[in-house]
Amino acid sequence: MDKQQAQRKNSKMVVKLMAIVLGMFGFGFALVPLYDVLCDALGINGKTSEVAAVYESVEVDTSRLITVDFITRINTGMPWEFKAKTRQVKVHPGEMSQVNFYVRNPTKSLIVGQAVPSVSPGPAALYMNKTECFCFEQQTLQAGEEVLMPMKFYVDPQLPKNITYFTVQYTLYNVTASAEVVAMN
Amino acid sequence: MTATTNDTHHDGPHDEEHHEHHIPTGIKRWLYTTNHKDIGTLYLWFAFIMFLTGGAMAMVIRAELFQPGLQIVEPNFFNQMTTVHGLIMVFGAVMPAFTGLANWLIPMMIGAPDMALPRMNNWSFWILPFAFAILLSSLFMEGGGPAFGWTFYAPLSTTYSNDGTALFVFAVHIMGASSIMGAINVIVTIWNMRAPGMTWMKMPLFVWTWLITAFLLIAVMPVLAGAVTMVLTDKFFGTSFFDAAGGGDPVMFQHIFWFFGHPEVYIMILPAFGIISQIIPTFARKRLFGYASMVYATASIALLSFIVWAHHMFTTGMPVAAELFFMFATMLISVPTGVKVFNWVATMWRGSMTFEVPMLFALAFIVLFTIGGLSGLMLAITPVDFQYHDTYFVVAHFHYVLVTGAIFSIMAAVYYWLPKWTGKMFDIGLAKWHFWCSLISVNVLFFPMHFVGLAGMPRRIPDYALQFADFNKWISIGGFAFGLSQLIFLALLIKACKKKGEPVSDQVWEGAEGLEWEIPSPAPYHTFETPPEVK
Ligand code: HEM
Ligand SMILES: [Cu+2]
Numbered sequence: 001m002d003k004q005q006a007q008r009k010n011s012k013m014v015v016k017l018m019a020i021v022l023g024m025f026g027f028g029f030a031l032v033p034l035y036d037v038l039c040d041a042l043g044i045n046g047k048t049s050e051v052a053a054v055y056e057s058v059e060v061d062t063s064r065l066i067t068v069d070f071i072t073r074i075n076t077g078m079p080w081e082f083k084a085k086t087r088q089v090k091v092h093p094g095e096m097s098q099v100n101f102y103v104r105n106p107t108k109s110l111i112v113g114q115a116v117p118s119v120s121p122g123p124a125a126l127y128m129n130k131t132e133c134f135c136f137e138q139q140t141l142q143a144g145e146e147v148l149m150p151m152k153f154y155v156d157p158q159l160p161k162n163i164t165y166f167t168v169q170y171t172l173y174n175v176t177a178s179a180e181v182v183a184m185n
Numbered sequence: 186m187t188a189t190t191n192d193t194h195h196d197g198p199h200d201e202e203h204h205e206h207h208i209p210t211g212i213k214r215w216l217y218t219t220n221h222k223d224i225g226t227l228y229l230w231f232a233f234i235m236f237l238t239g240g241a242m243a244m245v246i247r248a249e250l251f252q253p254g255l256q257i258v259e260p261n262f263f264n265q266m267t268t269v270h271g272l273i274m275v276f277g278a279v280m281p282a283f284t285g286l287a288n289w290l291i292p293m294m295i296g297a298p299d300m301a302l303p304r305m306n307n308w309s310f311w312i313l314p315f316a317f318a319i320l321l322s323s324l325f326m327e328g329g330g331p332a333f334g335w336t337f338y339a340p341l342s343t344t345y346s347n348d349g350t351a352l353f354v355f356a357v358h359i360m361g362a363s364s365i366m367g368a369i370n371v372i373v374t375i376w377n378m379r380a381p382g383m384t385w386m387k388m389p390l391f392v393w394t395w396l397i398t399a400f401l402l403i404a405v406m407p408v409l410a411g412a413v414t415m416v417l418t419d420k421f422f423g424t425s426f427f428d429a430a431g432g433g434d435p436v437m438f439q440h441i442f443w444f445f446g447h448p449e450v451y452i453m454i455l456p457a458f459g460i461i462s463q464i465i466p467t468f469a470r471k472r473l474f475g476y477a478s479m480v481y482a483t484a485s486i487a488l489l490s491f492i493v494w495a496h497h498m499f500t501t502g503m504p505v506a507a508e509l510f511f512m513f514a515t516m517l518i519s520v521p522t523g524v525k526v527f528n529w530v531a532t533m534w535r536g537s538m539t540f541e542v543p544m545l546f547a548l549a550f551i552v553l554f555t556i557g558g559l560s561g562l563m564l565a566i567t568p569v570d571f572q573y574h575d576t577y578f579v580v581a582h583f584h585y586v587l588v589t590g591a592i593f594s595i596m597a598a599v600y601y602w603l604p605k606w607t608g609k610m611f612d613i614g615l616a617k618w619h620f621w622c623s624l625i626s627v628n629v630l631f632f633p634m635h636f637v638g639l640a641g642m643p644r645r646i647p648d649y650a651l652q653f654a655d656f657n658k659w660i661s662i663g664g665f666a667f668g669l670s671q672l673i674f675l676a677l678l679i680k681a682c683k684k685k686g687e688p689v690s691d692q693v694w695e696g697a698e699g700l701e702w703e704i705p706s707p708a709p710y711h712t713f714e715t716p717p718e719v720k
Contacts, residue, residue, distance in 0.1 A: 006377065006378075009377055010301045010302060010377055013372070013373045013376060013377065014302065017369045017403055018369070020404070021403050024404050024406075024407035024408055025408070025410055027407075028407060028412065028441060031408075031441050032426060032437065039434075042504070044504055045434065047434075075430070114430045122504070173430030174430075175430050175431065178425070
């Protein structure tokens, strides 16, 4: 009788401990959104929003002029040419502006690309509002095709006063393989 | 009654016994055993075999690095060696050895007849050989084994790895399941099966440190399982947890990995603290100084270990505030660690010390582990780490805390309790040879790594600049000598298992105190079937 009681006590405890184990397994995955939320909130890793901003009745702050640089980078394994047509703009916070990027697929096959933006210094990313961007979706270029890709943005007038200059970098990745996996699924 | 022991039936002349259970013989005894002592022995032998296997890989590494240039192995194979060496030593040698000691000792120390969950105990051991068979077999497959380091950073383990990564992931899952089962068993045993009178604050420190370690294990092994799962789906199923092109972030891998990884390094040292806290009082013939502070120090180390992980990531471009936070949090850990070292020294102060072999290893532990702790403190200083990160200085640091820390403590434990297990004194001459050869060679092996690290030699490279040649030659010589010294240990253990040697008393060591020293030597197959009364 004692033995059985002991065993029941043990199994109860095992169940509780297994709950911790499962909880921590879940926590490992919860770290993924948590990481994004934290980075977003604190503007740590220079990621900009992945959805288009809406531009409506934003007051233009003509007292300040912000310099924005645009640079491009090609990841290994991506054969495209990728250039910023406009290297630099000077804008008032709240003012809409448009810049263009040029891409060409010089190979003999179809390639899917994905551009990923990164803003430096990181905190500026929170105030870089894009109403239209090629980085919101994947780009598919046929062999030899070339395209001019537009990007429209405005700088949020809330931008901290100490930031007068920031850089937006686009890295272009070859995602043909994973695009195929997704298409297959 | 039969629930905790195995009930394989035999035909034959032994049927008159009814209370004592038959011990099946041969391989079946070991396959089906649910006895904590048998399983402890299995764990310890398995750990030792893995120690020799991982050690053989280290010999390949040191042979290649004996002189500059590429002479013996290809760079890709070299990377496989560093990776699998690390994985085997962490998950195959150190962790199973501690689990083996837990199995042998915890029931005997708290006056319990066995572990609380004997069948699960059998499982948690027997899945381990499969995990390592899978991992090792990947070395012989096309493309070779994992070559991305034991830390398997993405994208090395995703974009740039071979298909064998699936085997690596599977093996790590099995190892993780084994550790989690082992940890649950330890917690339930300690929680529910202490003998009457064995209150929390009377528990031997080895039991305390293992209890806290077991909680760390169930908290972070599942996170490791999550990390390898994400690597698997990123690589084979088109997710992009760590792939910037798909909206993921490779730096996040490091956060998740080290959230597991830093507590993991404490999983490999807390039981060592427990062992040393058992041995020092015995041979100083004094009670442990500051028992309660030892318990609290262990608990605070365990809690703090969850908030320091990013000291492995100072160079990833974190914001300054985070760099500072992780720097100070890391330095904070040295306070409870310092308390421990202080308590051990205070225990020896004015004790009547003798220097039997377990004590020799324990003393070497205190000195050499402290050296590792000091280099850890240096690495914790953010601006300084920018220079030291990913150099041999880091390699020196973690080998001091892991080899002369964790592994020396395991050897100390084996020498301390081996006579209780076999009933015979081990060959003291061989043991002293083992100690002195190991002590000298381990320092020739790891101390110069500080210098080449400070001079800028990167870790995980098969070739290096000429300026590092002399030190590397010494390091390799130390490495071979340390490797050979372990063969002395092997000889000693084989001799001990053949039950050669002088019979020992129940207490074995003059100053030893605790329940395990009150039972006969060798410890009978079943102990404390009726719980002892602890006063
Ligand atoms: C005083 C205590 C300690 C401090 C302050 C400390 C600090 C550090 C720091 C800052 C690093 C990162 C170095 C770098 O990559 O640039 C590091 C690496 C490491 N530490 Fe410690 N440490 C301590 C104790 C320990 C202990 C007790 C262990 C294990 C038993 C340990 C195992 C490791 C390992 C394995 C690594 C390298 C991981 C890798 O990159 O492969 N450390 N330590
Ligand atoms: Cu750490």
